[in-house]
Amino acid sequence: MRFDKKLYVCTAVFLLSCLLVSFIGEKITQNFALAILVGIETVLLSLFLKKRTVPNFHKRQVALVMAAIATIMIALYLMTGIKYGYIKTEFKFAYLTNFLLPYGVTIVATEILRSVFLAQKSKIITVVTYFLFVWIDFLVLCDTNVFANYDSFMAAVGFALLPALTSNFLYHYLAGKFGALPNIVYKLIIFLFPYIIPIKPDMSEALVSFLRIVMPVGIYLLIHTLYTPRTFAVAKRNTVLQAVFTTIIVIFSAIYIMLVSMQFQYKLIVVATESMSGEIDKGDAVIFEEYDKQIIQVGDVIVFNHDDNRIIHRVVDIKKINGQYRYFTKGDANESRDSGYITDTDVLGIVNLKIKYVGYPTLWLRSLFE
Template sequence: MLVVLVWVLDNYILGRIIGGFAGNYLLRPLMWIALIIIVWNMPRLRTAGKYRLHSFIVGLALMCALVGILLLALQGLIGGIAKSPYDHSLMGIALNLLLTGSMIAGVEMSRAWLLHRFFPRRRAWGIAILGLLFTFFSVSLNKLISLKTGLEAVKFLGTDFLPSLGESLLASYLAALGGPVPAIIYHGALAIFEKMSPYLPNTNWVSQTLLGTLAPLLGFVLVYQLYQEEAGEMKARGAAEKPLGWALTSIFMVLILWFALGVFSIYPRVIVSGSMVPQINIGDVIIVQETEADKLEEGDILLYQLAEIKVAHRIIEKNQENGQITFVTKGDNNDDIDIEPVYPGQVLGEVIYIVPKAGWLSIALRKTG
């Protein structure tokens, strides 16, 4: 109940009813510090991890934070970066670190105490239940309530809820093994990077969803395997059952999904018309490489946007007048050229490879749907 009260005060009283410097940067840290003192004076509870491995567990927490930071950097490489919205003046950094640090310490100390107090023999249940509970504490309730469309709900689920759930489950697992310190280090390192970095990733929501969910998932399975091996608790099992195998499989599946969704500059497209027969048949999958219009030449197969559809036709003529490039295109199986020229703004990419018949399942599913 105390944690819920603090959450209500933090989200609905301080910063809203009580605003200004006092409500945002004075009373909030004091509230979290008060919670820290209360939890600190509660009876100490035993963790599930071996005491001799506490330093090792702390190292695992740092490793998980590093994985998260590296995947954030990968987001920036994929989609670009933007200037951080946080105040990077000396005073701004100090206030942000005070507020964020006290909040993380209060949350993780509460999480660890609840986990070991109420789930001493069923810690797997505790990790799941508290992981889910503390996820709701970390996401914006106002944002959740304001969702109006299905797409907004999907984006919220992907960019806010699922990454927060993954981080919360991982923090709960670290707290189960080593108490609040590893969980504080994990969340604290991520927060320090976010608050102090002058630039942050500026990617689309698909990339945020996949990378944001992958980071804690990968951290979870690595912590599980490395701790079990260090503690001598890893039982003999087939290679397919090893957590590292699941981690690598998860990464592979995520990469395949990214490829299918067009996160990379190379992506697939299923052909549903016969205008390019015999080179490209219905049901074939084309692999498209994003490219600049001025690099395309006559004879290349171009994918371009035409109203609500995407068309893959061959360039039969490339024109340039007054600095404006246009393309005359034609389907190999068509008698006439396409009526309208293609402008650079319509260009989606060049077809660089064809996979015969690989899209028939997708076409069949669309028809049955």
């Protein structure tokens, strides 16, 4: 590979500026610093680096497709609020100057810069710039102390880091094949709509994270399928096997996301206590069906709320007074029954299934923050 000194110097300058911006603590200052630095570098490096044109016959068409995809995704996302309800987000005119303007400049500049770097056709630069752009996206999306507590760590990983990794894979692919325009159009819509639309669906953080991670890969597969020249010399047997394998993977992933997100009829909880040892041990996971007035019987293991705690215990007695059922519960390994009783409004669900040991990775991860 030819050693292009200018290219490596430009990449090093870009790397240093990303690192410098990382140390700016105040978010709004960081936004502006990033926009200014990236903007200046885009202008200078575009002039400095030799441009090699990338044939992209479908550039405008792909840009339109990406705009349509972004719009449809936002519409579907907002429509989920019909099921989950909406949260009103704060809107201030200051957001236009503090967020929309610098983010807009950053998006346009980084995508032009990306297409310039990728046009150099250097594998090392492609990989290095991939991680640099992931870092920029992480800075834009994450504004908390990542290691402050477990929740901020998961927000940084699930909301910012992993989505940045998959998104930049898509952006690198699009920039390498079709130039900067499709990415600019897509990112401007996706990144800036939260600052304009004052409501958002009340979805669980887990489900939003899953969607933010999976969607870019789905878009990549769609664009790749639509715009890659096909070779038709494919063995029929491999296609059938591939289809079966893909179906299994998709079903498994959908079930997994459904259970973990806790937003659908069946939910999964990791057992972190020993009150049900013998039957359900610490480190196991249970799947329960959301309670919808099903008949609860003595002996059922239920999941319920008690003083803002989520408990998994067994029903040991039921009384009906004045038309209201009262459930008395006890952990199998506890000596005495739980204090008081619970009613239908406290019940979250009835445990259907236990899966041994699968909860240990979750417990280990949480223990790192205790």
